[in-house]
Amino acid sequence: MITLLFLLVVGAQAQHEWTYSEGVLDEKHWRLQYPDCGGTRQSPIDLKMKKVRYNPSLRALNLTGYGLRQGEFPMTNNGHTVQISLPSSMRMTTSDGSQYLAKQMHFHWGGASSEISGSEHTVDGMRYIIEIHVVHYNSKYGSYEEAQNEPDGLAVLAALVEVKDYAENTYYSNFISHLEDIRYAGQSTVLRDLDIQDMLPGDLRYYYSYLGSLTTPSCTENVHWFVVADTVKLSKTQIEKLENSLLNHQNETIQNNYRSTQPLNHRVVEANFVSHPHQGKGYLHMKQGSRVEPSLTCHPLDSGSLQA
Numbered sequence: 001m002i003t004l005l006f007l008l009v010v011g012a013q014a015q016h017e018w019t020y021s022e023g024v025l026d027e028k029h030w031r032l033q034y035p036d037c038g039g040t041r042q043s044p045i046d047l048k049m050k051k052v053r054y055n056p057s058l059r060a061l062n063l064t065g066y067g068l069r070q071g072e073f074p075m076t077n078n079g080h081t082v083q084i085s086l087p088s089s090m091r092m093t094t095s096d097g098s099q100y101l102a103k104q105m106h107f108h109w110g111g112a113s114s115e116i117s118g119s120e121h122t123v124d125g126m127r128y129i130i131e132i133h134v135v136h137y138n139s140k141y142g143s144y145e146e147a148q149n150e151p152d153g154l155a156v157l158a159a160l161v162e163v164k165d166y167a168e169n170t171y172y173s174n175f176i177s178h179l180e181d182i183r184y185a186g187q188s189t190v191l192r193d194l195d196i197q198d199m200l201p202g203d204l205r206y207y208y209s210y211l212g213s214l215t216t217p218s219c220t221e222n223v224h225w226f227v228v229a230d231t232v233k234l235s236k237t238q239i240e241k242l243e244n245s246l247l248n249h250q251n252e253t254i255q256n257n258y259r260s261t262q263p264l265n266h267r268v269v270e271a272n273f274v275s276h277p278h279q280g281k282g283y284l285h286m287k288q289g290s291r292v293e294p295s296l297t298c299h300p301l302d303s304g305s306l307q308a
């Protein structure tokens, strides 16, 4: 009865925009207007290291065209996040041979109080500061619009951000300086000469992989996720800029624009590494962009840390 009432209310006020935590269409109620959001293979999830299945046959992602691109790339405040349009000449070939073309890149962050992190995926319950999503569509379809409704239509390359107190990540300076141009929801600007490769973690070889959904309505369950194990480092000042620069359609600062983690249900998360190459005991302090020798990161199969 209450559900029915909500459907009527939400249906009658279709102009209501979805939110994370306020109003009629907060994330607990997305499913009333967007049924897929109540499905069984939703994203994001908590990546539990002990439950991850090591799959040595997962090869590194082959990213082509991610380096420096000349030109102008539209960047928009859509009221939920900042989104950069990407050219379809940026391509990702995954281990199973599927080829995906880039569509857009956007961010999720926290910031509602100075200690609140805002990544969507968590690792053993730990939430990172920011999460970067590069959204792609399967090249077997003619366009993103066509692919977004297909069961194998989308792939997202996700990266997590950590704070490195005073070291400005200069690969982000151009992007961050343009945030003030798009303070209001609906505003757009252009970024010139974009290098996405530089904005991603230095080591892209190791990742988690699982089948999930979009993390915003419509929550379509057709996303092959690739969450990179290495992280991006930003300075505290850079993080605060992203957390405080943009306003939503109600002129409120866009903060905590991340969805809660969803049940794994019967899914299995795979990874092409055993011990986390950049965390915990084997933690190697790395400079942005530096590479780790394979002998340091490919630990022999340790049955104690694996579960089928």
Ligand SMILES: *[C@@H]1O[C@H](CO)[C@@H](O)[C@H](O)[C@H]1NC(C)=O
Pocket: 062, 063, 064, 091, 093
């Ligand atoms: C990566 O993909 C491109 C085409 O998208 C191909 O030309 C290249 O050989 C691939 N590289 C590797 C290492 O597989």
Ligand SMILES: *[C@@H]1O[C@H](CO)[C@@H](O)[C@H](O)[C@H]1NC(C)=O
Pocket: 249, 250, 251
């Ligand atoms: C948001 O602020 C701008 C600039 O002050 C104003 O033009 C606009 O009407 C405001 N929007 C809302 C929904 O209050």
